Amino acid sequence: MYLRSTAFWVMTGLLAAPAGAAGPLQVTAKVLTEQKTRAADGSVRVALVPARRVVPGDRVVFVLGYRNTGSQPIGNIVLDNPVPAAIAYRGPSQSSAAPDVSVDGKTYGPLATLRVRLADGATRAAAPDDVTSVRWRLANTVPAGAQGQLSFQAVLK
Template sequence: MRFPIGLCTAVAALTAAPAFGAGLTVTNTVFAQQRSTAPDGTTRIALTPATRVTPGDRVVYQLAYRNGGAQPIEGLTLNNPLPDALAYRGPAQGSPAPEVSVDGKTYGPLATLKVRGADGAWHAARPEDVTHVRWRIANALPAGAAGKVAFEAVLK
């Protein structure tokens, strides 16, 4: 079964303190991972725009942000909920690791999070338990500056 990528596109919620104003733009792009074997036998991964994905396909969500305003933006946070159809796999290559959440309220490294199992006991969270990812942009984003963050997921 194939799904149009629009069915599983995550939406970035943005916060900044103080308000980020009209100058901030964020573009969320979804890429499919295409694996191929190189002549030397190694596996190469290429990213192509995802137009349709099937269960088991790996995708990369990239959030590109830019300050088009005249003032720096302080305290920028990019928070991205994962659609139910996706399972988080980790930060994308070259991207800083996001903080993750299993409930949309508490964030941290995956190894520090717990979930309540069917048996009622608390268990270590797994990548499949992640419901949100967020990045806190530590430094002020100067006027005209841009950046990118990304994570990998798989379609369930």
């Protein structure tokens, strides 16, 4: 199954349709930001809330949720999230599996294995700011009724 929206791609090699289209694999995308509040005792609590207004330097979390609403397991699922140009990738969220990343939209892998081609033809090691897309391949099938989520951290440039 291969689903795409402006927020992300979902692929399983069976079907192409826009994300959110009717089908057994339902995918949601949301962008959250950190909201800090100070308690009366002086402690600071950080909560993730829907991003309504962010300014350069603000940390954001992109969350992809998935759910199998069908009656059969779904396998070979790949979730792919383009990283907007105004966003700098920082890494997977603590509660999420590490994705493979891409700096060119073609080659994916761990960031440490990727190279960026320079204008003069030379290459250099890829850095988090070079990431243009993140991708997760779900290792297991998603049983009927099961759900999960994956996420990554970023900063508004």
